[in-house]
Amino acid sequence: MEPELMETDALEILPDAGLEEPQANAESLKQNGNELYKQKKYMEALEMYSQAIRLLPCAAYYGNRSATYMMLNKYNDALADAQEATSIDKEFTKGYQREGKCLLALGNPVAAIQSFNKSLVIEPNNQTLIAERESALKMKEHEEEAHRHYSSGDFRRALFCISQCLNTAPNAVSYRLFKAECFAFLSKYTEASDIVNTILAVDNRNADALFVRGLCLYYGDEIDKAQQHFKHVLRMNPDHTKAKDTYKKSKCLIQKKEEGNAAFKSGDHQKAYELYTDALSIDPYNKLTNAKLYCNRATTSTKLQNLQQAVDDCNKAIELDEKYVKAFTRRAATYTGLEMYEEAVRDYETVQKLEPSQQNARAVKDAKLELKKSKRKDYYKILGVDKNVTDDMLRKAYRKRAMLHHPDRHCNDTPEKQKEEEKIFKDVGEAYAVLSDPKKRSRYDSGADLEEGMGSGFGDFDATNLFQMFFQGGAPDFGGGFEGFGGSHRRQHQRSGFPGGGYQFHF
Missing domain, CATH: 1.25.40.10 (Tetratricopeptide repeat domain)
Structure with missing residues (x-):
């Protein structure tokens, strides 16, 4: 809405009625300015009002020029003219009103309210002024709320x-x-x-x-x-x-991050972890830098064998930067270490979507193979050994587990328990048969048997025969007094019909 132009009571006399020449010329310029203003030729109007002011500085001329500046969005100039107008005429209501509008447009609702109040002292029932002051009051309230939420x-x-x-x-x-x-x-x-x-x-x-x-x-x-x-x-x-x-x-953040990197490179992983933690406390709003710090700390946690902490830090990094490839890659590797293979596959697939490459595609393929491997029998877990087990340790582990789960040891158990132990006994034998054979173990470790669609390949495995062969130089002692398979002793052995066939020992 265009500001209303001012007419002055003192200058309503026409030029040909005996008005002094400077005043007459100023009034004529003002009238020309008014016409140009109505035609929205604001720059030309501005010039007319400026010439009028040079001839006769008065509140109305400053008021009209203030209105013109407002239409040109030059609120600082408009404010200066409105304030000049009110300094000339302390009762100039429109001047205070324009002053308030300019202050409001410049984002100063407190000062605008004061200006509108001055107008209302002169015209207390002016509904336009009341509405404009109300608008300023609301703006002041919104501004205060904005600063409160910002803080x-x-x-x-x-x-x-x-x-x-x-x-x-x-x-x-x-x-x-x-x-x-x-x-x-x-x-x-x-x-x-x-x-x-x-x-x-x-x-x-x-x-x-x-x-x-x-x-x-x-x-x-x-x-x-x-x-x-x-x-x-x-x-x-x-x-x-x-x-x-x-x-x-920013200076502190860079310094702490660089100190953490230096500690990590030197092998002092605990110190690196602490320095990254200190860096993370500097500016919680710097999401991208903090995402890198969390990822760095996750890498440090893996060195400290704290894999769950590494996953937690990767989660925080990804929360801050949902396209952070390194964080997804680090988390996927950590999931693999935690044997959470399905989660690892999902992360590697995300990495491939974010940055498609042959390397990342291979990582997805390898993760899926590890997932398949995790769903088959884990022969290492069955024997209670790690993947670096030696042949000697493997034999000892088999001997211990086979004797522990041999069906003869559980002949007095419930049928359900006997069935469970027989299954474990068979799995123990199957695990030993595979891991004790270098070729089979290699194929098992690499997952080649899964890639070839062969599964474990031991569905008809005879665990009892393996057990007999393992102890060919002397049978196990399930309670003392047994000296071997070949002699006549307090225990006899004979062929039996428990799953897989083989020898059953009688006490």
Whole structure:
């Protein structure tokens, strides 16, 4: 809505009625300005009012020029003219009203309310003034809420509140920069930069705009460039508190991260873990840098054999940066170490989607093979040995497990228990038969049997025959007094019909 133009009571006399020439000329210029204003030729109108003011500085002329500046979105100039008008005429209601509108447009609702109050002292029943003051009061409330949410770190709600202010004052630079800063904290760097660039295109020495641009770089993990911006801001305004604080944080963050990296490279993993932890406490809002720190700490945790902590840190890294390939890769490797193969496959598939490559495709294939291997019998677990077991240790493990689960040891158990022990006994024999054969063990370890679709290949395995062959030089002692398979002793052995066939020992 266009501001209403002023007419002055003192200058309503026409030029041909004996008015002094400067006044007559000024009035004529004002009238010309009014016509141009109505035609929306604001620059031409501005010139007319300026000429009138040079001839006769009066409240009405300043008021009209103020209105014209407002139409050109030059609110600082408009405010200066409105304030000049009210200084000339203390009862100039329209001057106070324009002053309030300019202050509102510039994002200063507190001062705007004071100006509207001055108008209302003169015209207390003016409904337009009452409505405009109410608008200023609401804007003040939204502004206070925005700053409150900002201080508490709720940038999303702060953004909503400042957007309400911008509905009333869309050109307020302070509000636009506040909005850009909220965007930066919310990782919306493109939106923040668009606002900042528009402001800097008009005023390239706006320190607050340069700070927000630096903030976008800082949170975008371009810390070196960000520091250059902060130093530039501080050269322009040494007391710029936000630039000073953020620059200090950025320096501390880089220092701690580099110290952690150095400790890790030197092999002091516990110190590296502590340094990364210290770095993470410096600035919780720097998501991308903190994601790297969490991933670095996860790598350190794997060196410290704390795999679950490594997974937790990878989770935090991915939460901060959902496209962080290294974090997915680290978590997948850690899941493999924890034998959580399905989770590992999912992470490697995500890595392949984010960065397709032959290497990542191979990682997916290998993870799926490990998943298949995990679903078959784990011969190492069955025998209670690790994958680096020697032949001698393997024989000892088999002897111990075979004797523990031999059916004769459980002949007095319930049928269900006997059946369970017989199955374990068979699995123990199958595990030993495979792992004690170098070729079979190699195929088992590599998963070649799975890739060839052969499964374990021991469905008809005779565990009892293996047991007999293993103890051919002397049968096991299940309770003392047994000296071997060949002699006549207190125990006899004979062929029996328990699963797989073989020898049953009688006490």
